[in-house]
Amino acid sequence: MTASDRPSQQPASRRIADTLRASIERGELEAGQKLPSERALAEQYGAARNTAREAIRLLAEQGLVTAKHGRGVFVREPQRLFRFGSDRYSIANRETGLTPFRLEAKKQGKVPRIDVLSITREVPPPDVAERLQVPADSESVVHRENHYFADDEPVQIVSTYLRWEEAEGTLLMQAKSGPNGIYGRLEELGHVMTRVRDEISARMPSPEEARVLDLLPGVPVLEVLHTSLDQNTEPFEVSRYVHRADQTGLLYELPVS
Amino acid sequence: MTASDRPSQQPASRRIADTLRASIERGELEAGQKLPSERALAEQYGAARNTAREAIRLLAEQGLVTAKHGRGVFVREPQRLFRFGSDRYSIANRETGLTPFRLEAKKQGKVPRIDVLSITREVPPPDVAERLQVPADSESVVHRENHYFADDEPVQIVSTYLRWEEAEGTLLMQAKSGPNGIYGRLEELGHVMTRVRDEISARMPSPEEARVLDLLPGVPVLEVLHTSLDQNTEPFEVSRYVHRADQTGLLYELPVS
DNA sequence: TAGTGGTCTAGACCACTGG
């Protein structure tokens, strides 16, 4: 009757989870296959349904399974990664007239879509102000917020910040910013991208990000805080990329001096 | 009596979580501060304890709070990131005689420690075999597994793979591989590191990784699959880094051609 | 010892999916 009629040292939910995980890893339960229902598991292990449910939660937390409401719990399919390479900034790629994301999508045979959510003058977040070298206490930047899709699946949220003094009254304030996108316009303003600085971290998504990116539980996000430096090593653009980590990765190839 | 005596559209657990999150974000609940107990929250919101508990689980999943058994639930302290820069591969840094990790730790005023777990001849994992250009069906590599600590806190798990034919009978098979570590020995073998290729992804840790890295629930890991290329663009070393994402980040600074 | 989170039980109703 008590929680441990056999003092197994491990909680019952943990034992059930471990058994299921072993099945998955041995390939007895293949990707896409349905697990026994929570009620079936509970009966099978002589436990309450909540205990079986807890076991499944443990597996979902590790990204091994996914629950579909009304259908069942399924072994998650391994996802091929949509990989963003460091050559996405390369000028050689600029000749196509495509922006980096459209280029990367084309390369991988996907149909890109970019939704421009807003283009507004704002007070910059502290980390952005520091990197763009603008005041953090006035409306010193233009914030362009975009959502990127590949084959209509949300892939990343991008917030781009530019100096207000440079963007005011230019195509940088427009959704369609012309050939080569904003980098084309910034080049006309005298900023040739010479170096980039990407600061990378991983974390769990906020509820808002989980909603926009349509994230399943147990899927983290990759955050890239990107700074573009010009020929004078002056920062002229800062962007925050939030990628879904189950479908995207990053690739950096660089020379060692 | 029913689950929704007020049809609030949101589950009760979600509403409780949202209220608590708002408190945290407004700063009413500061970092390190204790939340009301599960039993107190349940009474306060007229819900069962399990419902309050579910609300706290939602917050923990987002990395906002941490439960301490027997003590309470606390608002998580923001962690300063231990950042690994792409200059960690730089030859300029090689003159110190320190390995990249020791160098990075010193820079940040931390005491590094490296535990060498094993150095064994093995069949390489498929992704490693592909990048190191060795057979995936024979014991073609040496696998060095290390755990890295900063101030005695586990920071990363590193698996380094080298060609068996090159490592056999050399210092590369020893825990102490001499000045400048394995890169020093590999240079003597004629491999000058000229380019590096880092493939980055984020995911939730396996139970084993969570144990070794002492990870709290809701903390993802950053995985870097690193390839070193020599003066002939030949790969000569592949490493898999698994970082805890709550305390470490990555930094890449590179020229744009 | 009292208070906390960790786990579990044995129910219940709801929301969603599919035949």
Added chain:
DNA sequence: CAGTGGTCTAGACCACTAT
């Protein structure tokens, strides 16, 4: 419609922490 996961209740005992 039956079967599934999603949420919730009102208890219970255990394990850990502090006093």
